[in-house]
Amino acid sequence: MLAIDRGHYVRPGSSAYMDAPQTIGYSATISAPHMHAYALDLLEPYLRPGHRVLDVGCGSGYLAACMAEMVGPEGKVVALDHIPELVEMTRGNVERDQPGWTANGRVECVVGDGREGYPARAPYSAIHVGAAAATIPQPLVDQLASPGRMILPVARSYGGQALMQVDKDADGTVTTHSLMGVMYVPLTDKDAQLSGAV
Numbered sequence: 001m002l003a004i005d006r007g008h009y010v011r012p013g014s015s016a017y018m019d020a021p022q023t024i025g026y027s028a029t030i031s032a033p034h035m036h037a038y039a040l041d042l043l044e045p046y047l048r049p050g051h052r053v054l055d056v057g058c059g060s061g062y063l064a065a066c067m068a069e070m071v072g073p074e075g076k077v078v079a080l081d082h083i084p085e086l087v088e089m090t091r092g093n094v095e096r097d098q099p100g101w102t103a104n105g106r107v108e109c110v111v112g113d114g115r116e117g118y119p120a121r122a123p124y125s126a127i128h129v130g131a132a133a134a135t136i137p138q139p140l141v142d143q144l145a146s147p148g149r150m151i152l153p154v155a156r157s158y159g160g161q162a163l164m165q166v167d168k169d170a171d172g173t174v175t176t177h178s179l180m181g182v183m184y185v186p187l188t189d190k191d192a193q194l195s196g197a198v
């Protein structure tokens with residue numbers, strides 16, 4: 001995280017170095033640094049040099065850039081968001097912060113519905129989801145490598161959200177467990193997000 005300057009991934013006038021989310025427009029935020037650190041720590045065994053990674057709901061691109069730093073020049077991070085302007089923001093931020101990383105494909109910026117993942121580059125050793133799903137999206141589980149790990153917030157049936165860890169072992173067996181209660185924006189439809197009804 002020290003290698004990737006958060007100041008390049010927030011709007012001018014934001015508190016770039018405060019441990020709090022900051023608004024990036026389009027009803028979205030850059031998550032708090034402690035949540036990024038927590039996610040990177042959990043995914044670290046699957047963010048080794050050469051690994052391929054999917055960042056669903058990339059927002060302004062900070063976490064995608066951190067993961068690209070960890071997987072190195074032989075690795076790849078697919079940074080996906082359903083808001084085209086945020087995907088452009090990610091591209092611009094990463095290119096300003098780390099010249100060449102989007103041009104050479106170390107970070108590939110893609111517009112799409114994160115609930116479907118991005119099968120074109122699957123399987124992924126690590127998947128991070130930055131918005132809360134109603135249930136664990138099966139396409140994302142299918143796109144996880146064996147072995148691989150996904151970290152995602154999921155709505156709980158009794159209210160609130162849980163940060164979930166989904167592991168697929170070398171035999172393809174999938175296990176899930178709940179890590180802690182969290183509060184994320186929903187993994188939703190573009191129109192619902194932009195109308196503010198999120």
Ligand SMILES: C[S@@+](CC[C@H](N)C(=O)[O-])C[C@H]1O[C@@H](n2cnc3c(N)ncnc32)[C@H](O)[C@@H]1O
Binds near residue numbers: 057081129184185
């Ligand atoms: C809280 S922001 C997190 C941004 C970034 N991952 C971070 O940690 O700073 C959630 C992001 O999820 C995106 N998002 C919400 N629903 C989505 C969907 N169905 N498909 C793709 N992206 C989605 C939003 O546009 C937003 O950029």
